[in-house]
Amino acid sequence: MYITTYCEVIKTDTIHIEKYAFVDSKGRERIFRGMSFVTEGDIKTFPRVYEPVLSDDMLREYSEKGFNLIRLAVIWDAVEHEMGRYDDEYICRIADIIKRCSKFDIYVYVVIYQKHYASFVNGGVGAPLWATDTLNRTYMRVKYEASQLQYFFNPAVGNAFDNFWSNKKIAAKGLQDRYAGMLNHILPFFANKKAFLGIDFMNEPFPGSCCLSIFRSAVSTGIKHLVHEKKIGTPTVVKNYFKGQNRYDIFRYVENEETFNKIVNSAGRITKDFDRKKYAPFFDKMADKTAKNVGNSFIFEENNYCSNIGMPGFLPATGRKNVVFAPNGFDLTSGTTADEETASSMRTDIIWKRHRDTQERLGCPVIVGAWGKHSGANRGLAHISHEMDVFDRNKWSSVFFKYTPGIFKAPIADVLVRPYPVATAGSIDYYRYDAHCRIFEMQYSQKRSAEIETVVYLPGKPKDIETDVNFIIEGNYLKAVTSTGVHKIRIKF
DSSP states (O other): OOOOOGGGTSSOOOEEEETTEEEETTSEEEOOEEEEEOOOOBTTSSSOBOOOOOOHHHHHHHHHTTOOEEEEEEOHHHHOSBTTBOOHHHHHHHHHHHHHHGGGTOEEEEEEOOBSSBSSSTTOBSBOGGGOOOTTOOOOOOOGGGTHHHHHHOHHHHHHHHHHHTTOEETTEEHHHHHHHHHHHHHHHHTTOTTEEEEESOSSOOOOTTHHHHHHHHHHHHHHHHHTSTTOOHHHHHHHHTSSSOGGGGGGGOOOHHHHHHHHHTTHHHHHHHIIIIIHHHHHHHHHHHHHHHTTSEEEEOOOGGGGGTOOOOOOOOOOTTEEEOOEEOOTTTTSTTHHHHOOHHHHHHHHHHHHHHHHHHTSOBEEOEEBOOOSSHHHHHHHHHHHHHHHHHTOEEEEBOOOTTGGGSTTHHHHSOOEEEEEEBEEEEEEEETTTTEEEEEEEEOOOSOEEEEEEOSSOOSEEEESSOEEEETTEEEEEEOSEEEEEEEEO
């Protein structure tokens, strides 16, 4: 046993990157667990009212449950509703949240959040009206359950993105250049905050009007393979998708790995063209234009929207030292009425395997930027637990989508709140949690001879601890000071 000062062991500290790992000033490998905080504003008003609120009580509870990272949404329309006029009051609200997070040992990275590109339409959020050129096409009104279809079937969304990726000029200046101006205005408000990790230039970059071809290719490939299955014929497909009470039940039949791979691979050429010719140049441009204001903070690179569900991603290595890959991943049925009963771990395993391949190509650490949405039925909860097992195996940090008031009183809390190594003296060899048996195990290798503290989050009181190290338990943390060697910790809850 030993005595230490609790307030010094997990305070927000300077973080840097070493290959695939986040490392603090003490040389400890860090793992982050977090959630997305998104305030989309009052959709019944125009201009829309944005009032992001995170009280100290909310942050305290969040920290006590073991969460040490927030993916904090910033809306372009809220920052620059009128071209060239910035709402510094809104930006200061965001900056105040980041400042207060450091009191609770919570890191923050900011994401420029969009959904359906623009903020002035039903169900959408993102760009202001002046920055949205739809080529005179009108946004459709849709129910939330079908909001994904805005992307694939609404020409207004596709046209708006096409004009953004082509850097179309608005008042003699390109859209992307105006976007970079917005980024450079907000970054100085955040960069001097201890808790600030960095910035994600865009949530779920959408390829644009070419996605209609992507959708057609995926659907036609899927139907082709389903109707040739021995037990699945054309009448079954038609009955389930076009005449069934719930058209998403068709995804129950996409449980074959070979079939799913053929569906998501069908549009690889199109997604490759987008990643290499449009998205990667945009990311590089934003990185170059914001480099001075980003400083030593990280820049987060997401996958394209279509790769969320497993379509191939082709992001090239950037050669930059401060890049974090922040992939999103959701099962086909996420966000639909069928998502709880049709969640497929096979499909998400393929998604995360592809993101792992991208990580290796980029050569950088991962913070999964958005995942989840299966939080009600038993199968959905088991699916989420399975995904967290995948993240642990890859030593990935992650951000659940999304935080809502009262989430820690909901059934999902029993899955999300689980043990993990917050800070590890040396490098993590592995860590895992068997949710069924309630057993946490980890092994780490320490090369530095100085005694350094390892910190493990505990979601409850341990029943038994087996380890080769001396430790104490303070609050919700196990803390062990070790020197060189390979060390193991096994905790039964």
